[in-house]
Amino acid sequence: MPKERTSSGDPAHTLQLLWRGSSPDRRRGPRRGLSIDAVVEAATAIADAEGLAAVTMRRVAKELGVVPMTLYTYVPGKAELLDLMLDAAYARMPRTDTTGQPWRQRVTAIAEENKALFERHPWAAAVSTVRPPLGPGQMSKYEHELSGLEGLGLSDVEMDDCLTHLLTFVQACAVAVADARAAHHDSALNDQQWWELNAPLLARVLDENAYPTAVRVGAAAGAAHSSAYDPDHVYAFGLQRVLDAFAALIDRRGNA
Amino acid sequence: MPKERTSSGDPAHTLQLLWRGSSPDRRRGPRRGLSIDAVVEAATAIADAEGLAAVTMRRVAKELGVVPMTLYTYVPGKAELLDLMLDAAYARMPRTDTTGQPWRQRVTAIAEENKALFERHPWAAAVSTVRPPLGPGQMSKYEHELSGLEGLGLSDVEMDDCLTHLLTFVQACAVAVADARAAHHDSALNDQQWWELNAPLLARVLDENAYPTAVRVGAAAGAAHSSAYDPDHVYAFGLQRVLDAFAALIDRRGNA
DNA sequence: CTGTACGCAGTACAATGTACAGCGTACAGA
DNA sequence: TCTGTACGCTGTACATTGTACTGCGTACAG
Numbered sequence: 001m002p003k004e005r006t007s008s009g010d011p012a013h014t015l016q017l018l019w020r021g022s023s024p025d026r027r028r029g030p031r032r033g034l035s036i037d038a039v040v041e042a043a044t045a046i047a048d049a050e051g052l053a054a055v056t057m058r059r060v061a062k063e064l065g066v067v068p069m070t071l072y073t074y075v076p077g078k079a080e081l082l083d084l085m086l087d088a089a090y091a092r093m094p095r096t097d098t099t100g101q102p103w104r105q106r107v108t109a110i111a112e113e114n115k116a117l118f119e120r121h122p123w124a125a126a127v128s129t130v131r132p133p134l135g136p137g138q139m140s141k142y143e144h145e146l147s148g149l150e151g152l153g154l155s156d157v158e159m160d161d162c163l164t165h166l167l168t169f170v171q172a173c174a175v176a177v178a179d180a181r182a183a184h185h186d187s188a189l190n191d192q193q194w195w196e197l198n199a200p201l202l203a204r205v206l207d208e209n210a211y212p213t214a215v216r217v218g219a220a221a222g223a224a225h226s227s228a229y230d231p232d233h234v235y236a237f238g239l240q241r242v243l244d245a246f247a248a249l250i251d252r253r254g255n256a
Numbered sequence: 257m258p259k260e261r262t263s264s265g266d267p268a269h270t271l272q273l274l275w276r277g278s279s280p281d282r283r284r285g286p287r288r289g290l291s292i293d294a295v296v297e298a299a300t301a302i303a304d305a306e307g308l309a310a311v312t313m314r315r316v317a318k319e320l321g322v323v324p325m326t327l328y329t330y331v332p333g334k335a336e337l338l339d340l341m342l343d344a345a346y347a348r349m350p351r352t353d354t355t356g357q358p359w360r361q362r363v364t365a366i367a368e369e370n371k372a373l374f375e376r377h378p379w380a381a382a383v384s385t386v387r388p389p390l391g392p393g394q395m396s397k398y399e400h401e402l403s404g405l406e407g408l409g410l411s412d413v414e415m416d417d418c419l420t421h422l423l424t425f426v427q428a429c430a431v432a433v434a435d436a437r438a439a440h441h442d443s444a445l446n447d448q449q450w451w452e453l454n455a456p457l458l459a460r461v462l463d464e465n466a467y468p469t470a471v472r473v474g475a476a477a478g479a480a481h482s483s484a485y486d487p488d489h490v491y492a493f494g495l496q497r498v499l500d501a502f503a504a505l506i507d508r509r510g511n512a
Numbered sequence: 513c514t515g516t517a518c519g520c521a522g523t524a525c526a527a528t529g530t531a532c533a534g535c536g537t538a539c540a541g542a
Numbered sequence: 543t544c545t546g547t548a549c550g551c552t553g554t555a556c557a558t559t560g561t562a563c564t565g566c567g568t569a570c571a572g
Contacts, residue, residue: 029518156476220412285549
């Protein structure tokens, strides 16, 4: 499926919510029983504990002791709620100060911070960021991460390119982890069990002569990690590749 | 959201479907009006034209001139249908013969084949592959792509690692494109229009002094590509990085 | 004191995957 | 040739989702 969050609402209103624009004038009527932050916090708690699929308007409302429709007086819709959740999560990310450290450590720190984000909030990997939440959290994150890439001799455009490349990689890893978790959740099998169940069945229908390389390499990879797909290894291996790639780009620039 | 497809059904049955296991004995009752292939083909046609969200059991059934529940006599459920769609798409991928070419061209060819897959079938990017469809299409694809990585001095495990890294990257790019398409579809705005709408609003709430690097780099990146996010550029830039990374790994191995 | 704006609640609807039960067909065995 | 049964297909039904709409009561502005 395409990812979640396709806010079709009014951009101005969404931005006002993200930046917590003050209420325009004195409020009439009964006092508000909740706050945007409370709604976002409740939704985030549910998502952290049970995954994004558990975040339904009814569920969030129940958690807050109100009826579902009440939420719509705080948030225009579910898409905007996801925007707010994501920007709040960005805002809460610890931002390591790596000034003075060698660039590989600085880039690694950026990756680790994002990895930690997705470990604390696995659902965040599943939220589309092609139209990012343009809130203070996102801005501050972007500012912080770009700072880590300054002084390497990269152009501004290359800095953005490299950051995008790095974050795309980390998010892709997180998506895989989240998918595995979701599959585990509603198939009652974890990845290893699933493979152990399928391997012998596959061996029966698979002609080893037809796929010699696949069988050989697949066996080697399966033996090397405990399972056929080891997320930690994919991340560790991939991060080294990304660092090597940046090194090549930086060297090229330095010699030019 | 987590991605689609969490087949909770019987693995043995799913494998039998993927490999088109013959019906065990002589059939009784009325003759079948359709075939698995027809169902898979119809679903794929809908997904290609209107996205994965348009693929509902009711819609597929209507396209085939049957009632929704009829599909369940061909396929155990929607998850398995997605498995079959994906494996069929894998099977149909053109497999370029790159024997004898330099390794960069061979790796590039693998990337391009996958990019083409996602261009022809954008929905494929949104289907989770942490538990891949273990069918003939997937197997043949894996065999083909591994062959392209042989003879580089990489170990079997490294071949698998590199392939995973490459495919993860290409799929991540495709996911972004698919997300943008989906957002365009149900917000009536394409990415460029969305940015043009948000940029001036953002400028009003954004303190330029608080995010100097972000504003500077963001402006440069936005000016360099026509939009703030250019999928083609992200792919082209990223592929070069992946190739550089592989080069570093291969060189290291060669010198070891 | 009163009118009105606004927070909150309840009902309602369309869309989804699919469980379940019934109906009719066409082959297996007589 | 006749009949029982396995099986393809249909129709109805249900739980779950986001959210539009309507009504009620509150608390501040005048």
